[in-house]
Amino acid sequence: MSEEPKSGGPVSDAFIADLAAASRILAARGVVDAFGHVSQRHPDAPDRYFMCRAKAPALATPEDIIEYDLDSNAVNAEGRGSFLERFIHGEIYKARPDLNSVVHSHSPSVIPFGLVDCKIEAMFHNAAFLAAGVPVFDISEKYGxxxxxxxxxxxGETFAECLGDKDIxxxxxxxxxxxxxxxxxxxxxxxxTEVNSRIQHWTMDLAGNKPIASLDEEEGRLADVPNNGACLRAWDLWRREVRAETNW
Ligand SMILES: [Zn+2]
Known part of the structure; x- marks a missing residue:
């Protein structure tokens, strides 16, 4: 058996608890179900990241959080199983030093936009980041x-290449x-992204053949600035819900 890589060093209990809470938050909002995962880069060691062991995200606890190197080898698995698709996270962190957190999900309203030649567009300001364009990764193009x-x-590396400089x-x-x-x-x-996709399905039903007045690229760029603060307000609300059901 190969030796485990070294840890990037200790992180706070609050950091680990917030990451475990993120799994529960995403489950409560219908973004992840029994599957899907969220990770966060090590705050002091950019070549390490953390994510939950392989389990349903709604059940995540701080004790489930495992540290990985960017090849997605576990630092401290201690018998805990890893998600099969953790390579998505490790390879994005390698390719994109500006990103510190990754969510992978199978959220249902989003999936149709990967099946039909119909672009996902920013329907409202909270989803302004979608106006920059959303690449679609087709695994069969390279791997059959x-x-x-x-x-x-x-x-994972091929996926990160497809992501390019986009955030979704x-x-x-x-x-x-x-x-x-x-x-x-x-x-x-x-x-x-999940909420926007739902709204886009409704809008397309309503629109028929009429054009849809979604945010253009410039509006998307401008409207995404306040989201950097708005996301903290949403987080405070959602994090509080997890605290109410756990002791962390
Ligand atoms: Zn998946």
Missing amino acids: PTDMLVSDGDK ALMRAHGSVACGSSLQLAVFRAVF
């Missing part, structure tokens, strides 16, 4: 028929990934 999972470093990407017949410079921003983006 697969189980659809990003389950090794090579597939769809995965054909699978799900999506939302990222941010902070845990709070990545969670906010994952939640509002």
Whole structure:
């Protein structure tokens, strides 16, 4: 058995508790169900990140949080299982030093936009970040028929290339990934990508053949600035709900 990589050093209990809470927050908002995961880069060691062991996100606790290197080898698994698709996270952290948190989900309203040639657009200001454009990753383009999972470093790297300089990407017949410079921003983006997708389905039904007046790129850029603060207000509310049901 290969030796485990070294830890990037200790982090606070609050950091670990917030990351565990993020799993429960995403589950409560319908972004993740029995599957899906959220990670956060180590605050002092950019070549390490943390995520929950393989379990349903609604049940995450601080004791479930595992540290990984960017090849997604566990530092301190101690018998705890890892998510098969953790490579999504490690390879994004390698490619994008500006990102510190990643959410991967199979949230249902988003998936149709990866199946049909119909772009996801920013329907309202809370989802302004979508106006920058959302790439769609089709795993079959490079790998042919697969189980659809990003389950090794090579597939993770190919996904990160598709993400490019964007903060969100769809995965054909699978799900999506939302990222941010902070845990709070990545969670906010994952939640509002799902909400926006729901609104876009309603809007398209209503619109028929009429054009949809979604945010353009410039409006998206401007409207995303207040989201950096708004995401903290949302986080305070959602974090409080987890505190009320746990003792952390
Ligand atoms: Zn997945």
